[in-house]
Amino acid sequence: MSTRILPAVGDADAVRSLTTLIGQLPDAEPLAPVTDSTQLVDTLSRLAAESLDELPEVVVVHERIGPVPALELIREVALRFPAVGVVLVTSDASPVLFQAAMDHGARGLAALPLSYEELASRVHAVAQWSAGVRRHLGAGGDPVPGAGGTVVTVSGAKGGVGATLTAVQLALAAQTSGRSTALVDMDLQTGDVASYLDVQFRRSVVDLAAINDISPRVLADAVFRHDSGLALLLAPAEGERGEEVTDRAARHIVGALRSRYEVVVVDCGAQLGGAGAAAVEMADRALLVTTPDVIAVRGAKRTVRMWDRLQIRKAEETTVVVNRHTRSTEIQPPLIARITGTAVAATTVPAHFKELQGVVDAGRVHELEAKSTVKQAMWALAGELGLVRAPQAGHKGGRPRGDRGAVSFRRRRDGTG
Missing domain, CATH: 3.40.50.300 (P-loop containing nucleotide triphosphate hydrolases)
Structure with a gap:
């Protein structure tokens, strides 16, 4: 089963390098990238309005996304779309930022410059987590109405x-x-x-x-x-x-x-x-x-x-x-x-x-x-x-x-x- 990955990157050069790398991942289905925080939330809302199954399993958020800061955007996605796993791509891979990212709802962190092995490992782990959450939600009997009830x-x-x-x-x-x-x-x-x-x-x-x-x-x-x-x-x-x-x-x-x-x-x-x-x-x-x-x-x-x-x-x-x-x-x-x-x-x-x-x-x-x-x-x-x-x-x-x-x-x- 393929993993749908939605890149959220504001920088044009970063968009090209990230989408190229994502396209090389096994069983990956890259979606059209979004370039700012508003577009990301709107895209997820539109997909969720159709069905939970339409949401991507993984969203990759670049640290330079805007206008909403990356960590606040991750929190928003985690709260409104709990079945979507978020990977933060950042040049700061310190333990402090890692903990902050996890506290805001990220499921993984990949350091810049990106390597194929690290990105593949993070995406694979987050995709498995997302699949597990969706199974849990499906068995729980409480439908998830996407952008929110x-x-x-x-x-x-x-x-x-x-x-x-x-x-x-x-x-x-x-x-x-x-x-x-x-x-x-x-x-x-x-x-x-x-x-x-x-x-x-x-x-x-x-x-x-x-x-x-x-x-x-x-x-x-x-x-x-x-x-x-x-x-x-x-x-x-x-x-x-x-x-x-x-x-x-x-x-x-x-x-x-x-x-x-x-x-x-x-x-x-x-x-x-x-x-x-x-x-x-x-x-x-x-x-x-x-x-x-x-x-x-x-x-x-x-x-x-x-x-x-x-x-x-x-x-x-x-x-x-x-x-x-x-x-x-x-x-x-x-x-x-x-x-x-x-x-x-x-x-x-x-x-x-x-x-x-x-x-x-x-x-x-x-x-x-x-x-x-x-x-x-x-x-x-x-x-x-x-x-x-x-x-x-x-x-x-x-x-x-x-x-x-x-x-x-x-x-x-x-x-x-």
Whole structure:
């Protein structure tokens, strides 16, 4: 079986010498070289959108690639395309750089000037690694959607407005419709996802905080597989450990999940920390849950303004979800839209807490009856957001559009906060 090798080289002379050498490798299938970091990511995204099998087994990144520095580019490729092995070609073969390359996700390092023997050895080893990862992914039952699945964050305008319940039900709707789905509890001090789903767990999001190269195996070890099929990455049982999850760690974690699941739902809670801010910034859709009362709507307005001041999210890029809605309340969705300057979801969630009390008290919200108007509304909201494969039949409370084209994909800024 041939090994597809994609060179990423910015220098014209280096392109010629590298492609010539690659062409001499046994069973090698050289692909057309890319000349900058943007072209590399775009090429991999296009191939991944067709199929995992279309991705090259090996990408060879030259140290002079740009505009993104080589190590940062390697990190990006490793997070977004975990089945692709990267070899860094560099004139600096020191142990320090070798360790840095490995920390950023490279699978091999070849020193300049290149020799046939060294390049052949590195490419062969990385190709074997890539084949093993693909076998593992194929056996694991979790499809890898190439450039990444949809990330949705759910935040509360204040505590107690129903953000966690919304996040859980959106994730359940996506999973039930046939999309591989991860639910992340990024409410690091007071997260309740485990309590809502009756989960006893050892691992948490903290176990991934210090890992630079989050491989599929490492991710699988940290994730709890729920009976519903959801992959859960939970908040730590000891709230003080939440400080270990920095904004940079949150970016790596959400990026790794995005590369592994079609839908990633992140419960960010009501308190803004660095990790939650990073998740909101990375999200394809950022939801802000409020109830139709003065205190909660003021909290929503305050949150939207803070996100804008901190350059996390603009008001027009935020969607407010109205929970516990009744027709009799004075504060209706159009007024909330004017006050906050955001879009408001067409689907509102009715104020029928009696439907929820039994399953919430038992920690079994995944067993909420299908006839529940709250569940119907939240699953319709999932359809409106494009998180389900098809509209869920019989769900009321809003018309599921299922339009993924409406999702606004935002380029992730490079930085730590």
